[in-house]
Amino acid sequence: MRLICSLTSPYARKIRVVLAEKALPFELVEDIPWNEATRVPEFNPLGKVPALVADDDSVWFDSPVIAEYLDVMHPEPPLLPADRRAALPVHQSEALADGIIDASVLAFLERSRPQETRSQAQIDRQYGKIGRGLDALARRLASKAGLDCGQLSIADIAAGCAVGYLDLRFPDFGWRDGRPALTAYGEALLARPSFRDSNPPG
Ligand SMILES: N[C@@H](CCC(=O)N[C@@H](CS)C(=O)NCC(=O)O)C(=O)O
Structure with missing residues (x-):
């Protein structure tokens, strides 16, 4: 492959x-x-x-x-519950984490434009999505809605990639601030060998 x-x-x-x-x-x-x-x-x-x-x-x-x-x-280890109904919250949490990534990428691209054409309003709009997305992720983590359900899922992987990308591009955003459970969960994901080995270059 x-x-x-x-x-x-x-x-x-x-x-x-x-x-x-x-x-x-x-x-x-x-x-x-x-x-x-x-x-x-x-x-x-x-x-x-x-x-x-x-x-x-x-x-x-x-x-x-x-x-x-x-x-x-390659079903082992599985990333999604085999039961389609049980898989729904995992898909939803993956979409939420991917959405945080989408907003972060858009904010990064906007921030990379020359000062004259850069829109702070657009950056702030994306920051709003990131903040609300992280709060929603923390709530879903607390209720185990497709996140941290024992077996590593595609939603857990997407969540780790979302916070890892914030560390890369927006270290001052403060995704950890006021979100202790999400912090512990995100740090544990980022410490896995699969995440360490794919750590982006600075
Ligand atoms: N929804 C897509 C998003 C992929 C995506 O936007 N990738 C970015 C890199 S981070 C890209 O290739 N952008 C190039 C472009 O938009 O032209 C996915 O989950 O794979």
């Missing part, structure tokens, strides 16, 4: 963690979709990473679909 990804992409990190947790060998193909010479559109018409090229040459994107594909093809 080949994983087309950039080393800082939190979505790609989800898949790198999945592959590590399932002990699946793969070739990491680094490709930055913003570069002119990128070949990402050959694998994903949307020009986004991650994309997975499977051993049978089938190609998969985006991260929730790749994770689902890997879980179907």
Whole structure:
């Protein structure tokens, strides 16, 4: 298998963690979709990473679909409950964590624009989503709604990637502030070998 990804992409990190947790060998193909010479559109018409090229040459994107594909093809250890109803809160928590990542990426891109064209209102809007998303994640963690349910799930992995990305891009955002249970949970995820080995370069 080949994983087309950039080393800082939190979505790609989800898949790198999945592959590590399932002990699946793969070739990491680094490709930055913003570069002119990128070949990402050959694998994903949307020009986004991650994309997975499977051993049978089938190609998969985006991260929730790749994770689902890997879980179907390599079920151990499972990332989702087999029962579709029981899987619903896990899907919801994954979507919430992915949404925090989406807002963080948008805030980062906006912050990277030249001062003259940068919109602080847009950055603040995304910060609002991140803060509310983290509070919702903390509430879902407290009620074990698809998070921290004993077996590491795709939602736990997405949550770890979300807070890891905040550490990378917005260390001053303070995702830990006032959220002790989320902090302990996030730190435990980030300490797993699968997360340590996919830690983005600074
Ligand atoms: N929903 C997608 C999001 C993927 C995504 O936006 N990746 C970013 C890198 S962090 C990207 O490739 N952006 C390039 C672009 O938007 O052109 C997923 O979960 O895989």
